[in-house]
Amino acid sequence: MFDIPDYKKIRVIIDTDAACEADDPFAIVQALLSPKLIVKGIIAEHFAVEGSVERSYEEICTILDAMDMKVPHFMGQKGPMSQDQEISKGVDFIIEEAMKEDEKPLFILCQGAITNVAVAIEREPKIMDRMTIIWIGTHGTAYGAAPFREFNAGNDVEAANLVLLKETDLWLVPSYVYTTINIGIAEIERRIAPCGRIGEHLFKNLVSYNNSEGAFWTQGESWSLGDSPAIALAINPGCGRYEIAPAPYVNEDTSSKECPDNRKIRIYKDVDSRYILEDLIAKLKLFSQGK
Numbered sequence: 482m483f484d485i486p487d488y489k490k491i492r493v494i495i496d497t498d499a500a501c502e503a504d505d506p507f508a509i510v511q512a513l514l515s516p517k518l519i520v521k522g523i524i525a526e527h528f529a530v531e532g533s534v535e536r537s538y539e540e541i542c543t544i545l546d547a548m549d550m551k552v553p554h555f556m557g558q559k560g561p562m563s564q565d566q567e568i569s570k571g572v573d574f575i576i577e578e579a580m581k582e583d584e585k586p587l588f589i590l591c592q593g594a595i596t597n598v599a600v601a602i603e604r605e606p607k608i609m610d611r612m613t614i615i616w617i618g619t620h621g622t623a624y625g626a627a628p629f630r631e632f633n634a635g636n637d638v639e640a641a642n643l644v645l646l647k648e649t650d651l652w653l654v655p656s657y658v659y660t661t662i663n664i665g666i667a668e669i670e671r672r673i674a675p676c677g678r679i680g681e682h683l684f685k686n687l688v689s690y691n692n693s694e695g696a697f698w699t700q701g702e703s704w705s706l707g708d709s710p711a712i713a714l715a716i717n718p719g720c721g722r723y724e725i726a727p728a729p730y731v732n733e734d735t736s737s738k739e740c741p742d743n744r745k746i747r748i749y750k751d752v753d754s755r756y757i758l759e760d761l762i763a764k765l766k767l768f769s770q771g772k
Contacts, residue, residue, distance in 0.1 A: 482514070482516065482764075482767055482768065482772055483516065484516050485516050485517055489517060490516070490517055490518070490519055490585060491517060491518060491519065491585055491586050491587070491588055491715065492519050492521050492578070492583065492585050492586065492587045492588070493512065493518045493519065493520055493521065493587070493588045493589070493590055493715055494520075494521055494522050494523070494524060494574070494575060494578060494587070494588075494589050494590065495508075495509055495512055495520060495522075495523045495524070495590050495592070496524045496526050496557070496571075496575075496589060496590065496591045496592065496593065496595075496597050496598060497509060497523065497524070497525065497526055497537060497541070497592040497593055497708070498525075498526040498527065498528040498533065498537050498592065498593030498594065498633075498636075499525065499526075499537040499538075499540035499541050499544070499592075500528075500533070500536035500537045500539065500540040501528035501533065501537070501593065501632075502690050502695065502696070503686055503687040503690040503691070503704065504704065504705065504706045504707050504708045504709070505537075505540070505592050505593070505708050506540065506544055506682070506683055506686060507683055507706050507708070507709060507761060508590075508592055508706070508708035508709045508711060508712050509523065509541070509544055510544065510548070510679060510683065510761070510765065511709060511712045511713075511760065511761045511764065512590065512712045512715075513544075513548060513550060513552070514761075514764040514765065514767075514768055515712065515716050515760075515764065517715075517716050518712070518715060518716065519585065520552055521553065521578050521587075522552065522553040522554060522555060522574050522578065523541050523545075523552055523553070523554040523555070524554070524555050524556075524557045524571035524574065524575070524597055525537035525538035525541055525554070525555065525556050525557050525571065526557050526558075526591075526592070526593040526594055526596065526597055527557065527558060527559060527560050527561070527593075527594060527596060527636070528593060528594065528632075528636055529560065529561060529594065529635075529636040529637070531560075533560075534556055534557055534558065534559050534560075534569075535556070537557075537593075538554070538555075538556050541554045542554070543682065544679065544682070547677075547678040547679040547681075547682045548678075548679045548768075553574070555569070555570040555571035555574050556569055556570055556571055557569050557571035557572065557596065557597040558571070558572065558596045558597055558600055560596075561594070561596060561636065561637040561639065561640065562596055562599060562600060562637055562639045562640050562643070563637075563639060568600065568604060569597070569600075571597050572597055572600045572601045572604060575589065575597060575598065575601040575608070576601050576604060576605045576608055579601075579605075579608035579611045579612050580605070580607065580608065580611065586612075586613065587611065587612040587613070588612065588613045588614075588615060588715050589612055589613070589614045589615070590615050590711040590712060590715055591614060591615065591616040591617065591618070591633075591711065592617050592633075592708035592711055593617075593633050593636065593708075594618075594633055594634075594636035594637040594640060594641075595614075595616055595618060595633070595634075595637065595640050595641055595644050596636075596637045596640045598614060598640075598644055599637070599639075599640035599641075599643045599644050600640070602643065602644065602647055602649070603643070609647055609648055609649045610648070610649075610650075612649070612650070613650040613651075613652065614644065614649055614650065614651045614652065615652045615654065615710075615711045615714055615715060616633075616644070616651065616652070616653055616654065616711070617633060617654045617659050617707060617708050617710065617711050618631065618633035618634045618641065618653070618654070618655070619631055619633070619634045619641065619645075619653060619655050619656070619729060619731055619735070619737060620634075620655055620656050620657070620729075620735065620736060620737045621653060621655025621656065621657065621658070621729065621737060621748050622655070622724075622726060622729060622737065622739070622748060623655065623656070623657055623737060624729075624736075624737055624738070624739050625736065626736060627732075627734050627735050627736035627737075628656070629656075630734065630735050631656050631731075631735040634731045634735050635735045638731050638732075638733055638735070641731045642730060642731055645728040645729065645730070645731065645743075645746070646728060646730075646743065646744065648744060651728070651746040651747065652714060652718075652723070652746070652747040652748075652749065653728075653746055653747065653748045653749065654710045654711065654714070654749050654752070655748065655749070658710065658721070658749050658750065658751055658752055659705070659707035659708070659710055659752075660705050660707055661705070661751070661752070661754055662705055662706045662707055662709055662710065662752070662754045662757055662758065663703055663704070663705050663706075663754065664703065664704055664705075664706060664758055665702060665703050665704075666687065666688065666691065666702050666703060666704060667702065669683070669684050669687060669704070670684055672762050672766075673762060673765060675769070676765040676766055676768065676769035677768070677769040679765070679768075679769075680765055680769060687704060691704070706757070706758070706761075709757050709758075709761065710749070710752045710757060712757075713752065713753075713756065713757040713760065714749070714752070716760070717756070720752055720753045720756050720757065721749045721750070721751055721752035721753060722749070722750050722751050723747050723748055723749045723750060724747075724748055724750060725745050725746070725747060725748075726745060726746070726748050727739075727740055727741050727742065727743040727744070727745055727746075728740070728743045728744055728745070728746045729743070730743070
């Protein structure tokens with residue numbers, strides 16, 4: 482595998498509801514195979530059902546085993562902020578890594594509810610100016626009726642609004658952007674499944690979910706790898722166009738409320754799906770060839 486100059490590398494923590502459906506594992510793999518990203522740890526995120534953080538943790542373990550990699554990984558909060566619960570090891574890890582003195586910037590790549598980051602900010606506000614958050618979530622500046630219940634914000638609306646309104650460096654990838662990373666299952670079978678144990682797992686895991694009752698919302702023979710922009714933008718922030726705009730407020734139905742006086746954040750308007758998908762597939766191919 483190729484390398485890049487050390488000064489261009491960044492630290493990342495991946496926060497992922499890895500078992501909620503099938504796109505998170507693709508994003509995790511892309512991060513692990515990207516030489517620019519020093520993956521300091523992976524944190525399991527809940528998806529608002531009992532036992533979901535444990536399931537996410539198990540999927541992280543499965544991915545690392547299939548890639549024969551050792552990366553620190555932690556359980557996150559067991560549910561939304563409104564639940565009475567202990568502080569997780571994942572939250573402690575975010576704080577610990579953010580408070581380190583390190584010349585390499587820290588990015589938190591959030592691929593689900595943003596509970597773990599919100600709890601970490603509440604527990605130690607000093608971390609707010611010591612990290613950049615890239616979050617796949619909300620309907621962004623699509624104001625009006627919600628086109629659908631946005632899964633990531635909807636799994637912890639309180640956490641969503643806490644992070645949106647706090648003075649953090651936040652890059653938001655809303656629904657009208659992350660739903661454009663489309664790939665056919667046939668292409669996954671042809672180009673990803675042959676890439677060793679991890680390629681086979683990615684394909685079989687997706688097909689299994691696609692055939693389950695939980696996938697009633699999908700089109701049938703395609704998938705949107707909606708979590709992958711969190712990784713791609715950390716690698717190349719210029720692979721999409723963005724605006725600097727006031728942070729929206731998330732209503733309980735996950736529609737966005739326009740708040741012109743809110744602090745301003747980076748909101749992506751589009752991303753280059755060709756770059757994102759081809760980068761993942763090329764890295765998987767090189768990895769499977771032992772390069």
